[in-house]
Amino acid sequence: MASVSITSLTKRFGGPRSDAVIDDLQLEIPQGELLVLLGASGCGKTTTLRCLAGLESPTSGRIELGGNAVFDGERRIELPAEKRSIGMVFQSYALWPHMTVRKNIAYPLKVRKIKDGLRDGWVEEVADLVDCGHLLDRYPSQLSGGQQQRVALARGIVARPDLVLFDEPLSNLDAKLRMQVRADLHELHERIGFTSVFVTHDQDEALALADRIAIMRSGRIEQCAAPDTVFEEPATDYVAEFMGMSNRLSLTRGVDGWSASGGAPVRLPVAADVDELTVRVRPEHLAIRGGQDVVHGHQVPARVTGTVYGGSHVDVSLEADGRRLQARVETGTPGSRAAAGDRVVVEIDVARARYFDPATERAVAHAPVPEVVA
Structure with a gap:
């Protein structure tokens, strides 16, 4: 796990005169923190996540992961997604249907050629952490929505990345499952302490999970503070x-x-x-x-x-x-x-x-x- 530093990050999808989806964003995320990006649709939170992941190319600014630049507009540095030590958990689970749970979880280890992880039982270890150890030989079609999301979470952290990104991962679950998986995720973060950025539009989700909440509006951060501060003392x-x-x-x-x-x-x-x-x-x-x-x-x-x-x-x-x-x-x-x-x-x-x-x-x-x- 590593700290994250975002400096003057800007993203425009049109020319230089187009509106900025991310507008001169400044953000520091300490090692081990779970930061929630909270905001309405179109505020820039998912675009910020995609820029961190290397799935979107920023217009300008700088992103550091563990003190090393993964993007720098001035110096023309831009590491591709596969060379950033980042795990992602998507809203749609994105599991390979033709692979067993074991192979789905192991996929990042194979892509990154982490032979030690494959040999030393990282797949079984992380599957047990998210209560999926008994599902390793099943296929995604044989799992419930909550089980699939746990498998997606295991796949996101199995390679022990510096940063884990969550793109509204609970929104496809029903209310009861959402609360259960949310509690499991909170407990897992307490145990492992991975650095993570979690995107949601649900304030209850943000309050339950976050070490800090960053509320976004029009590509900028309106307030970034502990959940109780944002709830009791809103800045705007x-x-x-x-x-x-x-x-x-x-x-x-x-x-x-x-x-x-x-x-x-x-x-x-x-x-x-x-x-x-x-x-x-x-x-x-x-x-x-x-x-x-x-x-x-x-x-x-x-x-x-x-x-x-x-x-x-x-x-x-x-x-x-x-x-x-x-x-x-x-x-x-x-x-x-x-x-x-x-x-x-x-x-x-x-x-x-x-x-x-x-x-x-x-x-x-x-x-x-x-x-x-x-």
Whole structure:
């Protein structure tokens, strides 16, 4: 395993005036880290992975693996994929149908002519690590989706590469299998500690697997930090929305303090010289109160537009001053009994909300529970 360094990496698929799919990307990945590239479709995460693998030629920049350049645009260095010590696990498994599991796993050792690995039982060792030792003489068509993905994982790490790349490897599995293979992968990384880059658009997957999450937007990294930091302290409005803070409200500064439309004024100790703030809050941090009277500044009047029963919770859709809000309330609470058409008051847990400058989309100091103005 090895560290990875990406410097000023840029990729354009057209001419020099075309939009950059990867735009001056900077990234350092320490040895043994599992970094998750997270983002919406088209943000550049898969193209970044393909550039690392040598399957895509960058327009400019530099990629180092273990301190050695595998791509350098200025010095015209570009190692082909087969000469980079990299393992890949694909979304589609990509197993050879005419080969047994044993031969599929052994394939990278044969291609790279690693005779010691073939002789010393690396295939059997890695198959046991991913719980596929009993499947070695079967063919891919005789395996379940979860078993095929375990075989693909074994093939990706059998040659003991410096870097393992994962291209949305769990997306073809059903929900139960996805959680099981995700847990197995997390345990395997804890045991072996290989350096890896994992691409996904699933935030739950990213939170469960990552040492760090790099959220990408338009070819750049919007925030790169530990999962709890990205989840609790999003650096931008975009990150907040992507990580589940789906509710968005606007606050305006007035003579008596900050207020939302229809709400009483409230003082917020926000360290920002702006006249407007964007508030982001998760559905589970909204409470639904009966009646229509707004008592203090972190309440807004709303109308219930629909409800969805989710077992232990109820998802309540609301409309407040032309904006759509989503609340998730515990089953059995008064808010869970709201029905379409009801007029209610929505109360924001402002201590759990996060605040952003709408002009820059950057986070500003979030406030504790505010002082209500009488």
